[in-house]
Amino acid sequence: MSYDTIEANRRAGTFADHDELWLFGYGSLIYKAGFEYDERRPATIESWVRRFWQGSHDHRGTPDAPGRVVTLVEAPGETCFGMAYRITPAHFEYLDHREKNGYLRFAQPMTFADGNVEKGLVYIATPDNAAWLGEASIDAIARQIAASTGPSGPNRDYALGLADALRAHDAHDDHVFAVADRVRELIDTES
Ligand code: SIN
Numbered sequence: 751m752s753y754d755t756i757e758a759n760r761r762a763g764t765f766a767d768h769d770e771l772w773l774f775g776y777g778s779l780i781y782k783a784g785f786e787y788d789e790r791r792p793a794t795i796e797s798w799v800r801r802f803w804q805g806s807h808d809h810r811g812t813p814d815a816p817g818r819v820v821t822l823v824e825a826p827g828e829t830c831f832g833m834a835y836r837i838t839p840a841h842f843e844y845l846d847h848r849e850k851n852g853y854l855r856f857a858q859p860m861t862f863a864d865g866n867v868e869k870g871l872v873y874i875a876t877p878d879n880a881a882w883l884g885e886a887s888i889d890a891i892a893r894q895i896a897a898s899t900g901p902s903g904p905n906r907d908y909a910l911g912l913a914d915a916l917r918a919h920d921a922h923d924d925h926v927f928a929v930a931d932r933v934r935e936l937i938d939t940e941s
Pocket of ligand 1: 776780820
């Protein structure tokens with residue numbers, strides 16, 4: 751599989767036949783939409799956890815020195831907090847380009863605070879994609895993040911921004927908080 755999933759997403763056309771849909775964001779899409787939307791609501795999805803296991807060769811790293819960004823990993827019994835945006839398929843050109851480094855469009859049920867459940871769109875990078883980095887210790891992940899930078903800026907800004915956004919929504923995430931705390935420690939030892 752190539753790093754670039756734009757063509758695969760276009761061909762699969764998931765949600766392309768909808769007039770509007772809910773997009774579930776769990777990474778940078780929580781704190782940086784970068785597009786106009788009709789409505790935005792906190793939501794959760796079941797049986798997935800967020801992990802810094804996906805390589806970023808295009809946003810927060812480079813092909814030679816990839817950074818690490820989050821993807822979702824299946825975890826029965828777990829709940830993942832995120833932000834849902836009501837959008838139209840006209841957004842796919844922007845979103846497929848933004849998430850092109852290994853992420854595919856999936857349809858997943860998401861639950862809103864009022865208990866309402868809707869099937870929506872989630873971009874997930876699965877372990878078979880070419881940019882997958884996989885599991886590593888919290889320290890190794892944090893060191894890679896602290897050292898990486900790419901066209902969208904330092905990888906540390908992504909990790910710390912995500913942790914701050916989750917805290918702002920009172921959402922807990924052991925993995926993200928542990929990585930962000932270790933990144934902060936590493937930054938403190940730089941000066
Ligand atoms: C997402 O935010 O939903 C996908 C991963 C990312 O762009 O950080």
